[in-house]
Every structure is written in C-alpha cells, then in structure tokens.
Amino acid sequence: MQSFGGRQLARALGPWSRIEDSGPAYARLAAAIRMLILDGRVPLDARLPGERELAGVLGVSRTTVTAAYDLLRSTGYAASRQGSGTRTTLPATHTSSLAGSFWSPFGPDGSDILDLAHAAPEAPERTLHEAYEVALSQLPRYLPTCGYDLFGLPALRAAIAHRFTVRGLPTIPEQILVTSGAQHAFSLALSVFTDPGDRVLIEHPTYPNAIDAIRRLNARTVPVAFAGNGWDTDAFAAALRQTGPRLAYLVPDFHNPTGLTATAVERDALASSLAENRTVAVVDETLSELALEGDAPAPFATCLPDQLAVTVGSVSKPFWGGLRIGWIRADTTTVRRLASARATSDISSAMLEQLATVELLTRMDDVLPSRREELRNRRDALMSAIDTQLPGWSVRRPRGGLVLWCDLGSPVSSRLVAAAERHGLRLAAGPRFGVDGAFERRLRLPYTLPVQTLEHAVDVLAQAYAAVTDGTAISTANIHDLFA
Template structure:
C-alpha cells in the first residue's frame, strides 16, 4: 500500500512563496529539495493538487505546474489528476537517494572526507594478508573480530576510559549502531531527547524506530544543561542521544563539567544515555578530554571510521557494559549477521597506523581556515563560530532562507543540506551547515557560488558581494 503525506503535514515544511521567479517553479524547487534531502521519503504519494493549493494559499494552477515540472524531471511518477508519488530521476521511486552529486556540482550536503588513499590501500593489503586465518570459520561475527574489538578497546583506554574487548560490538557504521541501540532500549511511542540541532540521520533513526524526538536547544555557547535536565524530568524519555565531541553540525565540544552534569541528569531520571563520538578524532585545536562514558559505566558510546578515516569502510562500534553488548549481539541477527571480515581487518590496521589522523587534522585545519576567510570576504553578513574540531561550520544567515538557498544552489553548481534537515518541525531556516571537507580550490568555487545564489535570493545585497562573485552573477 502506497504511503501518503497529507497537505496538512506537508505545508509546514514549505517556505512561504516569494517574488523570486515563477511561483510554480519555486514550489517545484522546494518540493524537490524535500525529497532529495530525505524529509519527504521516496515512494510517498503527495497531496492532490486542489488539497495542497488550499493548504498553501496558492492557485491550483501553480501546484499543477509544479507537479508537472517534477514529473518531467522524474521526481514524481503518476499522471495529472491522480496522486503523484515521489521518485528519483531515472530511478524506480523506491530506492534511497544516493550521496553522489551530479557531475560538475560541488557537494556540500555531506560532511565527509575522501579516503587517505595510500593508508587505506595499505590497510586493505594488510587485511588480505591476515584473512587466511579467518577463512576456516563460518565468517559470521555478531560482536566483531577479536583483533578489531581489541583495537577499539585500546583507543578508549588510551583516552582515559579503561575498556575490554568484551565491551565492544563492531557494527556496519555508526548509523547501524544507533539503530541497534534503539531496537534494544526503546519501544514504539517512546520519547528520545536529542540535541537541537542534531545529526539528520540520527533524527531519521529515532523516527524509524517509531519514537518521538524531544529537542533540547543548545545554549548560546555550549550545552543547556538545565534545559536538558528539565526535558528528562518533563518528557520522561527512555533514551537521550547527544553528540558531545565536535558536535554535528555546530562543531562544538562539551566541557568536562557539562558531561558530568548530563550523565548525572540521565542517571537521576533513569534515562539511557547514548553519546555519538564519530568525530572525536578530528580535534583541530586540542583533544576533547576524557570520554563521556568515564563519568558512569552505563553510558553507551557509538563510534565510527566514517568521518576520521573513510566512509567507504562502513565500520563502526558500540561501547557499553559487557551485559549490554551480550544483549545487542543476541538481538543483532534479526537485522544482520555481522560486519564484513575484510573491512574489520582493514580498520584494525588503520587504527594501528600513527600517521593517518595527524595528517587528516592538518588538512582540515588548512581547509577550515580557508573557508572562514572566504566567508568573511564573500558573505560578511553570515555569522558563525569557528569550531574547535569536526568537519563543518554552522552559519547563521541574515534571513530565514536556508531551504530557498538549497533549492536554488544547483543552478550555481552546488548541492546543500538546508538547515531544517538538522532540526525538528522545520527549525533552523536561518542556518546552513558548511563542511570544510573539500580542497581549497573547490571551497573557493563553492563560496563564490553561495554568494551568487544568496544575492539572487536577495538575502545579501549585490553591492555587499565580493567583486569576483558579483561579476560571475552578472
């Protein structure tokens, strides 16, 4: 049975119309963006033309024109006058949007580095050397191979949190880890407290588990510990999910005192605290200090190689008490039978390499400095904190035009993730995540394109745009 989204649910996700071109094209741009960034899933039937027009206060002709344009592009399937279903151009309408931007388009929607090619190649070569020892077994490893569990445990111990291999479960990435934890500790209808903003796919995982995300806004400079405590007391959540180390998308790092207070609040409310540490290795101005789990053994930690080494490895892990790891391993076969052996062995080899992470950090420092300078030159009205680590800036725009900017960006050679992708109920239209994961020449092109798109929206006056970008806009 085809899923449907009502006009009442879709309308709040669409910005109000502007005078920036034909209304039907603007509506089509915003609907396309909702599909491409995952806020409206694939294979979902959109509201009828008359129903959506009434909800948006637009003419039916405008909605008809938008739907027609999206059908011509392959973003909708179905004939005019019937319910149209979301799809991808050239796809079947049932697959998940891919991470690859079209040729010639700079992708700022994903905050991830390319692989360190020599290090990753050497790690796979070492893995193939080690593989024969594992071939006599059946190859299933719900908890992970011993050598990787030991290497991950060693990382925690070196950071100040003594850990044994029995406290580690290897997963197919951090997203897989979060899904497993949600399956273990929550039930449909439970509430899950989250940072606000937060990692979009974590919010997706909470909703996929049929739980309700309860957002707690970050404070002006750090975490709102009292707001977090109040949410735990008032919402009675089963679980809380936070990103304390170089938070995605803001890049902030939680202080030791904030960690201790948040752990204490979770214990007092009997809430399972899950901390996402996927960015912990990408400290650019100094390490973040002891792990949050050092404050209490019941904290569940999630880690991954995707941000620090290479997303193509698809290897992550969960650190928890041995009892929790045993329960997770027992429940895992209903999802999958284990992570690939070769990738686990390659990850273990990478974790033993002392040179990879320092080189990655040096690369990111240079690219962060370049992006900060470029924004100051081309978009001086955009405000942001320079993060002490991570992969991105969280920029505040002069006007709430994030979705409009993301919808317009492909015309200027860019792919963006709009601010509301990182929030609940349409928040963060004044914000945009800007990764500094591209090489400096690409960052120069990207910021020039951003300035041109922003000027085209009217958010930044043309005379405030740098001469280079203004000339390209003309």
C-alpha cells in the same frame, strides 16, 4: 509507506512561496517540494497529502496544488497509482546512482557536482592501501572459518576496546560490538531500546540521519535547543523530567552541525540529569578523534554508569566512510542484546575491512596528526574565504570536527541551496538538521575538500547568495531548468 499530512508538509515547506522569487505559484510550490525530496526532508516513496487538503492548509487554490503535483509527476519527482495517492519518487537518472537515497555525494550520473552536502573527508590513500595490504596478507588465516562473526572479529574488538581505554574509559573487548558504521550502530540501538511512539530526546539541530532513523521507527523526537554557545542544560533536564524519553541521542564532541563541544561543566550537568531520570544516552562519538585545537575531552561515558551509556563511533571520519566499520560500546549485557537484534538484519561486518581497521587503529596516533593538520588548514581557508566574500555571515570557529554552522543573517537557506545547486554546488540547507522547518537562517558547510576547491565553492556560494538576496535567483524562464 510514510504519509505526509497537509500540516506536516506545510511545516516542512515553511515560507515555500519564497523558495523561488518569481514564476507561477504552482511552479514555486513544485520547486519547494522537489527541494524537500532532494535533501531528504521528505523521504522517497512517501505519500503526499491530498490536493484538497494541501490547498486548504496552504491557503492556495486546488488548481495550484494539482498543477504542482502534475509538474512533479511529469519531471519524475512524483508518481500516482490508483488508490494509493501521490508518492514521491526520483527521476530515473537519479535513482540509478543514488540507490534510493536522495542525499548522496554523487551526482545523478557520477557527475562532478561539487559536494558540500556531506561532512566526510577523502581517504588517506597511502595509509588505507597499506592497511588493506596487511589485511590481505592475514586473510588466508580466516578463510577456513565461516567468516561470520556477529560481535565482530576478536582482534578488532580488542583494538577498539584498547582505544577507549587509552582515551580514559577502561573497556574490555566483550563491551564492544562491531557494526557497519556508526549510523548502523545508532539504528540498532534505537531498534532495541525504543518502541513505536516512544520519545527520543535530540539536540536541536542535530545529525539528520539520526532524525530520520527515529522517524522511521515511528518514535517521536523531543528536540532541545542549544543556548547560544553551548548546551542548555536546564532545558535538557526539564525535557528529561517532563517527557520521560526512552533514549537521549547526544553528540557532545565537535557536534554536527554546530561544531560545539560540551564543556566539563555541561557534561556533568547533562550526565547527572540522565542519571536522575535513568535515561539511556546514545553518545555519538563519530567525530571525537578530530580535535583541531588541544585535546579531545575524555569519552562522555566516563560521566555515566555503564548501563546508561551506549557509545557509538566509527572509522568513517578519522579514516574513510567507505570502510563501513563502526562500533557500539556498552555494558556486556546490552552488547549481547544488541548482537542478537543485529542477527536479524546483518549477520557480520566484512572480514577484509575489519582486518584493515585493526591495522588502521594500530596506526591511529601516527596518521591522525597530519590528517588534523590538513583539516585545520581547510577550516581556516574556508573561514577566511567566507569572511572575505560573505562578510554579512557569522561563523564560529569550531575546535574540531568537520563543519561550520553559518548564520546567514536572514532566512534564505533553502533558496540559497536551490540557487547553488544550479551552479553545480550541492549543499544541505539548515532545515535538514532540525524538525519542523527550523534553521532557515543557517547553512552547514563542511571543510572536507581541498583548499582550492573550498575557495571555488565560496565563489559560487557568494554568487548564489547575491542572486537570492537581490531577488534574481531564478527567473520564470528557468523554473523548468530546475527540473531538468
């Protein structure tokens, strides 16, 4: 069970008393903790700090913390057991559908909440259907086998290797390990390369599930901030030199959440610092096939010796997250090491999905142009709706990927997310993408929904933003609605 000390929770809470503008302090504190639970900044089944400790750190009375914990307990967001303190939970209606994860695209009961918390597009229905038809027709050939393949189906390994080669990084099938998505690939690499206490360099902000995976293994993040419009290569080099991280986790193409893409100069500088320090980079290419302007850069691993580059990717963004097919590309020795570690938790990826993915990769160049076109339209529609309805925000146009990283002009992200949720719009607050409560001025908005839906979402967002910034976000009367 993960424990939160008073200081750690206080850092995550940030200016908690402003999450809600009015109402008693205990209710505002409970609302702020609930928000951290719901957006995953405080994990499920984590032990909250003792009441006295938290009261001391926050500078409030112990009665305030006791009443906040009582409210969390009575609304299902906390539970206490003799001897094990107060733990975070979810109300029964949530746990049934969220299956242990707070950060889900689905409402508590499969409800139709508008989801802009996830950057994942819908499936290209027809293409997927056809790929599964082909897969089904091929399945009988594999039925006499045991169906397990630790490294992945040979035909799929070959198709993934071919795609790397076409993108400019010569690759043989033995350099590929098929995984259950890119997140599985990253967690596997982490578990093989790091021990508890090791440091892992991350871009700051970065993909939240990567931060969570690092924490779960009790490794330590070394966050390196961006320098305005790009990578701060000097800070990156200094962090590598000074902290000696075991790994560096990088998203150089259409970065989630900033939308930035590293330039050739930045790539060379990052790669030479990694090589100088002999630091292995886990390069996340989940978004690399989604160039919306011009071509995507060649794989980052082209700048590094093979032993220092572990590239992870998947079909989740170009095709569909529901396939749960991803991969790791590394040197053959590393691939074997990763495969034997994989055997302890997950012996193989699903056969039918692997077969369907072979077909999808074969058709990639036919399918992607229209997918990119659709995303371009959505990106431009979302930007123009924001420009019209929220003129005080500033937003940079990403050259690819799936998200806008909005600068709200003031640190209201968590409050805005709380207000929007009550209007049926689910968002991920800026601090979800960082450590220690950073990025309260930021909001990540994916352009993964149809144009009309995005426009409606911006209407809702503008109302919520007005309520938050003119101080009418929530009245005392509806503080309890928040927990309903």
